[in-house]
Amino acid sequence: MHKNDELIGNVSAIGSNMEGIVRINEFICFVPYALLGEKIKFKVLKITKNIAFCKLLEVLTPAEERVRPVCRVFTKCGGCQLQHVKYKEQLKLKTNLVSDCFKKIAGISVKVSPCFKSDAEYEYRNKLQLPIRSVGGEPKIGFFAESSHRIVETDDCPIQQSWTKNVISVFKEFINATGISCYDESSFQGLLRHVVVRNVDKALIIVVVINGTSLYKSEVLISLLAKRFLKFSLYVNENLSTSNVILGEKNTLLFGDGVYEDEEFSIKYPVTPMSFMQVNSAVKRKLYNDVIKTINADENTTVIDAYSGAGLMTAMLAKNAKKAIGIEIVSEAVDAANKLAVKNSLSHKITNYCAPCEDKLPEIISEIRAEKGNVAVVLDPPRKGCDKRVLQALNKALPNKIVYVSCSPQTLARDLGILTGSLVYENNELKRCETPNGNYVIEKVQPYDMFPQTKHVETLVLLTRK
Numbered sequence: 001m002h003k004n005d006e007l008i009g010n011v012s013a014i015g016s017n018m019e020g021i022v023r024i025n026e027f028i029c030f031v032p033y034a035l036l037g038e039k040i041k042f043k044v045l046k047i048t049k050n051i052a053f054c055k056l057l058e059v060l061t062p063a064e065e066r067v068r069p070v071c072r073v074f075t076k077c078g079g080c081q082l083q084h085v086k087y088k089e090q091l092k093l094k095t096n097l098v099s100d101c102f103k104k105i106a107g108i109s110v111k112v113s114p115c116f117k118s119d120a121e122y123e124y125r126n127k128l129q130l131p132i133r134s135v136g137g138e139p140k141i142g143f144f145a146e147s148s149h150r151i152v153e154t155d156d157c158p159i160q161q162s163w164t165k166n167v168i169s170v171f172k173e174f175i176n177a178t179g180i181s182c183y184d185e186s187s188f189q190g191l192l193r194h195v196v197v198r199n200v201d202k203a204l205i206i207v208v209v210i211n212g213t214s215l216y217k218s219e220v221l222i223s224l225l226a227k228r229f230l231k232f233s234l235y236v237n238e239n240l241s242t243s244n245v246i247l248g249e250k251n252t253l254l255f256g257d258g259v260y261e262d263e264e265f266s267i268k269y270p271v272t273p274m275s276f277m278q279v280n281s282a283v284k285r286k287l288y289n290d291v292i293k294t295i296n297a298d299e300n301t302t303v304i305d306a307y308s309g310a311g312l313m314t315a316m317l318a319k320n321a322k323k324a325i326g327i328e329i330v331s332e333a334v335d336a337a338n339k340l341a342v343k344n345s346l347s348h349k350i351t352n353y354c355a356p357c358e359d360k361l362p363e364i365i366s367e368i369r370a371e372k373g374n375v376a377v378v379l380d381p382p383r384k385g386c387d388k389r390v391l392q393a394l395n396k397a398l399p400n401k402i403v404y405v406s407c408s409p410q411t412l413a414r415d416l417g418i419l420t421g422s423l424v425y426e427n428n429e430l431k432r433c434e435t436p437n438g439n440y441v442i443e444k445v446q447p448y449d450m451f452p453q454t455k456h457v458e459t460l461v462l463l464t465r466k
């Protein structure tokens with residue numbers, strides 16, 4: 001097999017990025033947008049040892065699950081990977097992905113519940129991240145292509161909410177009317193870099209990310225936005241770095257109230273440009289409800305919310321528990337969590353610590369044990385998963401129950417392997433253990449389709465102490 005070869009084969013499996021897998025002699029060929037059982041024609045783009053990365057040229061025998069994509073830039077834009085698949089099949093693929101990751105990465109065989117569906121298959125995203133670039137001296141607005149920073153221009157996005165089309169239209173009009181410069185990644189010149197928008201209770205928080213300290217002709221932009229939207233706030237975010245990080249640290253409010261209030265499970269909380277929000281509001285509520293039900297805290301249970309952020313989940317958990325404790329390393333987030341507790345009259349039941357989880361967890365659990373109380377821990381780490389020291393701390397402190405929420409089946413499987421003993425460190429390297437003797441067993445695995453049409457899946461896992 002060589003680069004640029006055009007081959008024909010049958011798809012025998014689906015990979016972790018939802019691509020089709022074709023085996024040709026000793027080679028494993030990954031072909032995006034191909035479905036299980038299909039006969040396809042494909043082109044080899046890159047070869048690494050016995051792995052080939054390929055491009056789908058033609059579907060010779062289509063699967064029954066194949067449908068016509070809704071978006072005109074599908075396969076070009078990097079946002080969606082599954083618009084060509086019937087929605088019921090998408091849910092099956094994501095259920096299987098979680099199960100396969102557990103088996104392949106950690107050697108764990110466990111029942112995975114069917115993926116919880118999203119009521120909205122499209123128009124579900126309440127957050128928009130829109131790159132703006134100068135390409136060959138011309139302004140471009142759209143989304144990045146898969147694994148690149150090449151702009152794919154578009155006027156709309158079917159997984160975004162309906163206001164997206166108007167946002168794109170306004171910024172195109174603003175650029176044309178003012179001649180404002182757009183960011184060039186090769187020269188690091190140009191002012192407009194990104195637009196980030198959040199929808200909070202029918203109000204938009206619009207953040208213009210600039211490579212500078214002030215927005216040229218901001219009054220023109222405000223006027224254009226006011227013609228399209230009844231309720232909005234406009235911020236400028238300063239990002240002078242040459243990195244790929246979207247937001248800088250400084251936000252300046254140019255128009256509107258700036259902060260809007262939302263509510264989940266009777267907990268009122270503020271939403272600002274830097275707030276974390278799950279992008280699918282309906283599925284988020286189901287997930288949060290299941291976390292609370294699974295923890296099932298009572299007046300004798302203290303719940304520790306590791307990676308607690310601005311304290312929303314901590315406040316929800318505090319309602320039924322004896323006490324809720326948040327651990328977060330970012331001081332600004334801890335300050336916000338303390339204000340949230342006061343706002344919702346929960347200060348007497350919530351304590352927030354600004355500290356690394358691995359340092360604070362054993363100390364807190366030891367204190368609770370001395371009081372002869374039950375301990376439950378909620379883990380909701382970033383995509384990279386838990387620091388191994390956090391997992392070591394849990395294995396040492398031994399809370400009664402752990403609820404782990406993850407947006408990455410791969411890192412989730414790794415961390416569960418460490419907690420259940422199917423993976424152990426030998427000379428600082430993770431290895432399979434043939435006779436697992438860990439401290440925890442997995443009682444429940446529930447995936448959620450937080451991101452329809454994409455390869456991503458959210459998962460809740462319940463672990464109980466042996």
